Amino acid sequence: MCAEICFSQAESGCDASVITSGINEEAKALGVASSSEPFSFFVKDDGGAVIAGCNGYFVHGSAYTDQLWVAKEYRGNGLGRIVMNKVHKEGMERGCCIATTSTMSFRNVVGFYEKLGYVVDFIRDGYANGARCIFLLKKLA
Template sequence: MSIEVLNEADPTVFNALIEGVRQHLHEQMGTETTQPLTLVARDRDGNLIGGVSGRTIYRNFLIEVAWVAKEQRNTGLGRKLMARAEAEARNRGCLVAQVDTLSVQAPGFYQKLGFATVGTVPGFEGSPARHFLLKQYL
């Protein structure tokens, strides 16, 4: 056996790791396919000004990234994107949405949308706190 340190992203290795996790999940919970879920907003010129991207699996909406361009913040665009993404997730049968965010990012934004903090990794010098949030659709 050998253990290597890879200092560059290797998609082949990453995909093999994901497939190993997926196989284990299928053995424990049955097969289910992850479905990507992405919504984007563009300005009149077609420039990306915001979006939400994640995936749905096992009745969960896993939000991986949400972003709104600086010029579009505080206009309601983020709320609109999230509402549309959550509606699509519920249409797919999701019962919860999950997201994590740093204290310097948007925990308050998600809390205003009904997400509750379910865990926090405290910040330390050089690293902000990380908040894990959950919204139940039950």
């Protein structure tokens, strides 16, 4: 039985890796050859501060980007494209056939993803203040 439920807002940690390992072990036991592995890519300035980056998972043949961010003063310089191209390249090297991501409608970045070859896969309504979650998909060559 459970002694307590812990809440964490940490981006990473050994407790989260237990969940990923558990899912991978169950998939392996079921004969699923692929797994789920977290990733992060960062761009740092000359002083070592993170100015852009993304995180996500290589999960069962998909390079899933959960979060992508570029500092305001560096937007429009191609850093987002460079980071996403790294995700796609690494995903292909790991045997991924597709890349997936999602964004909220208020962020207004669907055009950015479309320029990278993504298409809108589906849209989910029901978020706060009328926002919509837009799911995107790209086939990797």
